Amino acid sequence: MKLTYRPYELELKHRFTIAKFSRTSTPIVLLKIEHEGFTGYGEASMVPYMGENNQTAIDFLSRVNVNNFAYPFNFDSILAYLDSIAPGQPAIKAAIDIALHDLDGKLQGKPCWELFGSNPALMPVTSFTIGIDTPEVIREKIKGADECRIIKVKLGRDSDKELINTIRSITDKPLFVDANQGWTDLQQSLDMTYWLHEQGVLLIEQPMLKTDPDSNAWLTERSPIPIIADEAVQRLDDVAKAKGVYHGINIKLMKSAGIYEAQRMIAKARELDLKVMIGCMSETSCATLAAAALAPQCDWADLDGPFLTSNNPFAKPEFTKGKWVLNNDAGLGLKLA
Numbered sequence: 001m002k003l004t005y006r007p008y009e010l011e012l013k014h015r016f017t018i019a020k021f022s023r024t025s026t027p028i029v030l031l032k033i034e035h036e037g038f039t040g041y042g043e044a045s046m047v048p049y050m051g052e053n054n055q056t057a058i059d060f061l062s063r064v065n066v067n068n069f070a071y072p073f074n075f076d077s078i079l080a081y082l083d084s085i086a087p088g089q090p091a092i093k094a095a096i097d098i099a100l101h102d103l104d105g106k107l108q109g110k111p112c113w114e115l116f117g118s119n120p121a122l123m124p125v126t127s128f129t130i131g132i133d134t135p136e137v138i139r140e141k142i143k144g145a146d147e148c149r150i151i152k153v154k155l156g157r158d159s160d161k162e163l164i165n166t167i168r169s170i171t172d173k174p175l176f177v178d179a180n181q182g183w184t185d186l187q188q189s190l191d192m193t194y195w196l197h198e199q200g201v202l203l204i205e206q207p208m209l210k211t212d213p214d215s216n217a218w219l220t221e222r223s224p225i226p227i228i229a230d231e232a233v234q235r236l237d238d239v240a241k242a243k244g245v246y247h248g249i250n251i252k253l254m255k256s257a258g259i260y261e262a263q264r265m266i267a268k269a270r271e272l273d274l275k276v277m278i279g280c281m282s283e284t285s286c287a288t289l290a291a292a293a294l295a296p297q298c299d300w301a302d303l304d305g306p307f308l309t310s311n312n313p314f315a316k317p318e319f320t321k322g323k324w325v326l327n328n329d330a331g332l333g334l335k336l337a
Contacts, residue, residue, distance in 0.1 A: 001066040005031040005095075007054040010045070010282055011310045014141055017132040017154070023048065026282035029057045029092060030313065033099040035071060040103025041334055043290075044095035045254050045281040045305075057092040060085060064096070073104055075260040082257065090234065090257040091281075097258025098290045098332075105331035112333075113293040113326045116263055122296035125322035126303045127152035127176050132159070135166040142170045144307065149322035150174050150202070152302055156182020160192065164199050176302065178205035181231060186215060193223040203277070203300065205250055206230035217245045228277055236261055239268040248275025248299070253291050254283075266297050275299045285314035289332040292317070292324040313337055 010026045031042040046052035068081050078100065082093045105112045113120060128148035130141050132155070145151055151167060156179040167175070177196055183189040189207055196204065203226045208215045210232035220227040226247040233242050234255040242249050249269055256262040262278070269276045276298040278291050283305035295301045303324060306316045315335040318325035327333045 001069055001071075002034045003031065003061070003064065003066050003096075003099075004034075005029050005058075005061055007058075008313065010284065010312075012282060012308055013144065013310050014131070014133070014137065014308075016282070016308070027054050028282075028284070029054065029061075029095055030284075030286070031061075031095040031099050033066070033069070033096070033103055035103055036107065038103055038106040040099040040101070040106065040331065041286050042095035042097070042099030042102065043284055043286040044091040045283045045287060046091045047254075047281050050091065050254070050281075052089055052091045056089060057095075060089055060092045069100060071107065073100055075100070079257060079260055091254040093257035094253045094259075094287070097260055098253065098287060101259050101290065101293075102331040102334065109330050111293075111326065111328055112259070112290070112331060113296070116259070116293055116297075118293060118296040118326070120296060120326040123292070123323045123326065124295060124298060124301045125149045126295075126301040126324060128304050128307055129178075129302065130154065130163075130167065132157060132163065135162070138163065138166045139170060142167065145171075145173075147319055147322070148173075148304070148307070150176060152176040152178060152304075155179045161195070164196070168199060172200065175199065175201045176203050176205070176300070177201050178230065179207045181206050181209045183207045186218060189219055190222055193219065193225050197224045201225055203228050203248075205277075206232060213241070213245045220246055226275060228275070230279070233265075236265050236268060239265050239274070240272065242269075242274060243272045246274070248277060250277040250279045250302070251298075252279045252281060253287055254281045259290050259294060262291075263294055263297070266294065277302060279303070280305050282309060284309065284312045285317055286332065286334055288324070289317055289334055292326060293332070295324065296326075
């Protein structure tokens with residue numbers, strides 16, 4: 001078994017601004033694992049505020065012994081091994097996990113979605129994310145969202161209502177909202193949920209600090225819109241903490257250390273009667289297809305990486321009626337550009 005990788009800078013079509021951060025590109029690592037004539041592809045998308053970068057990824061990979069990936073893969077043991085190398089660093093662990101699942105599917109001659117028991121007919125529509133910006137730029141960004149049936153809006157600043165009003169002057173598509181921990185005042189936040197409900201908003205992600213479960217729980221209890229944990233839930237052990245604090249959770253492969261743990265998080269959320277969204281960072285078609293393999297098991301999807309980036313090294317997956325289309329190709333179904 002052979003592991004190779006290369007750093008890559010994924011460029012965004014527009015500057016991407018959320019409540020507390022702004023960027024124009026995202027460092028990623030593209031990874032390959034080869035075995036018996038087959039190649040599995042993986043990806044680590046390392047948004048700066050999560051603490052990973054190319055150097056931390058390379059340092060981690062230098063400590064990985066591929067002899068621990070004996071086939072047939074025991075993903076529980078593999079994840080435990082990766083976690084034993086270093087704490088945290090879920091994105092580079094996700095890259096390895098994704099590549100191994102792509103490889104596993106190819107070795108078995110089955111698509112990844114089938115390996116996970118997903119039903120392609122249940123694929124949810126995916127949203128198109130609009131970062132915080134001026135009204136002029138917002139209007140330009142909306143033009144790129146024609147294929148998508150839901151708009152996701154980043155909020156968390158004093159301009160929240162202006163941003164929503166700008167979008168509503170252009171489109172009446174349903175909206176998701178993500179405040180990225182940007183709200184601070186409880187009563188103002190509650191008032192905002194009712195106003196957003198009137199504007200056709202379907203859910204709100206992480207309105208208040210992830211370290212303040214009491215305030216999030218207070219808002220969840222009173223909000224007319226589902227409140228979804230994002231930054232507050234990263235890996236499996238975090239899911240139970242969301243019960244009674246949020247209506248649901250947002251799972252991202254770059255936080256969960258890959259597909260294997262993400263599916264376990266979905267199962268745990270269902271056990272706790274929590275709704276599930278599957279989301280993404282700035283990602284190529286590789287990580288998008290990995291998450292799409294689990295998307296039919298979720299209530300909502302926010303997998304818009306190929307729409308927001310300008311130098312995706314892979315072909316854009318098939319997208320029809322606002323949904324990613326899962327094909328029957330073995331593995332992820334990833335194609336080179």
